[in-house]
Amino acid sequence: MRSYSRLKLRFRIWADTRKEPRDIRRRQAERFEDIVSFARDESEFYGSLYEHLPEPLDDFDDVPPVTKSELMANFDGWVTDPEVERDELEAFVSDPSNRAEKYLGRYLAWRSSGTSGEPGLFLHDQYAITVYDLLNAIRGQGNQFLAELPPSDRMAAVVATGGNYATETQMERIRQKSPLHARKCRIYTVDQPTEELVAKLNEYRPGIIMGYPSAVRLLAEQHRSGRLLADPDVVVVFGERLTARSRRQISDAFECAITNLYGASEFTTIALECPSGNLHPNVDWVRLEPVDDEYEPVEYGEPSSSVLLTNLANRVQPIIRYDMGDSISLHPPNCDCGSSLPVLSIKGRSGGILRFAAGQSEEVTVLPRSIEAAVDSDESIGRFQLIQTAEDELTVRFDVRTDADRNAVWSDVRERLQAKLRELGANGVEVVRSDRPPGADSDSEKFQLVQSRVA
Secondary structure, eight states, X not given: OOOOOHHHHHHHHHHHTTSOHHHHHHHHHHHHHHHHHHHHHHOHHHHHHTTTSOSSOSOGGGSOOBOHHHHHHTHHHHOSOTTOOHHHHHHHHHOGGGTTOOBTTTBEEEEEOOTTSOOEEEEEOHXXXXXXXXXXXXXXXXXXXXXXXXXXXXXXXXXXXXXXXXXXXXXXXXXXXXXXXXXXXXXXXSSSOHHHHHHHHHHHOOSEEXXXXXXXXXXXXXXXXXXXXXXXXXXXXXXXXXXXXXXXXXXXXXXXXXXXXXXXXXXXXXXXXXXXXXXXXOXXXXXXXXXXXXXXXXXXXXXXXXXXXXXXXXXXXXXXXXXXXXXXXXEOSOOTTOOSSOEEEEOSOOOOOEEEEOSTTOEEEEOHHHHXXXXXXXXXXXXXXXXXXXXXXXXXXXXXXXXXXXXXXXXXXXXXXXXXXXXXXXXXXEEXXXXXXXXXXXXXXXXXXXXXOOO
């Protein structure tokens, strides 16, 4: 385990924020070469993958990309701590009482369903967790908003729960700091009927609402209609693409400050929004490479087919040139806020609200995250995709593990989805099986885990 001074690390992050772009790129390059060297020596998986690479590296692009499915298939050889065992870790994160507890007393662990449809399991060492926390504290505009609020204000996080997901775990860490934090910070699952969620928020009346753009947009609709009485001073969104339309709808409804974060289970603070409304990736600690379908780099300003992410802080589970599946664009540092960091725009990764018919002139709104878990919880399933194909129809595409019975898996998944939809009030929805594998429908369309094709 690395020894470090939190104070020195804080100063380094603060100082690097003000460095020239070329100095930040140099810092990134040093850390990239360091993590590649470490992974080659300490990870069985990377040691085999990198055995033909020169040391030192001649060209960073010679380092082969990896995918989530590839890493998960080689989990025990991927991690660098021999005490970490996948089966044991799976059991640990499956126990709700372990939320925010440290696996083996030293690692935070969480699941990810991910926008790629491939479930993941991620570990982060204490050094990496400290980096994430300090990046958020020093560079995060959302924290500036929070600092200006009176201590009486309460915070509500509307997120996926029950699977030890990253945001759920991070919010629980805040709650466990003290009884005051526990009272002032509550977690509400998106996995419940809208009426129940609205009733709970009306009772709590939070001054800060955090959640996925699709969930917050739904709450904005409820507020505009007069059903949601909570009137937040600040809204913080993350986990999905925040479109200009969604930002406008949320802003118009709540008439409050909105800040956007871009993170993932692999690195929780990839990019933070500045006061000028731009996302700035923390490229001194995370390397982002927008690429085309052949993993070739795309030019500044051009939308990528995917992005390769390298976590430069975490060593227990090295993530190096990892295919995220998101479509992004990077732009040179040229922001009114004066940041030396690039500007990032997200083209993919949006989460749309599904609207099913619930009787004459009535409809039920269903958030993507509230039905993903019904499929994601089945260990027999690999990638999957949920597509609303009619007002009363949900189509499922899925892959199964090699030793699983596809018909038996389908029966279980269909039953769970129908039960969840009934629980959410969408009683007449037919769940349909597709023989088509999960994926984009054309070369130009990005993969979407949950989507609606109903106008």
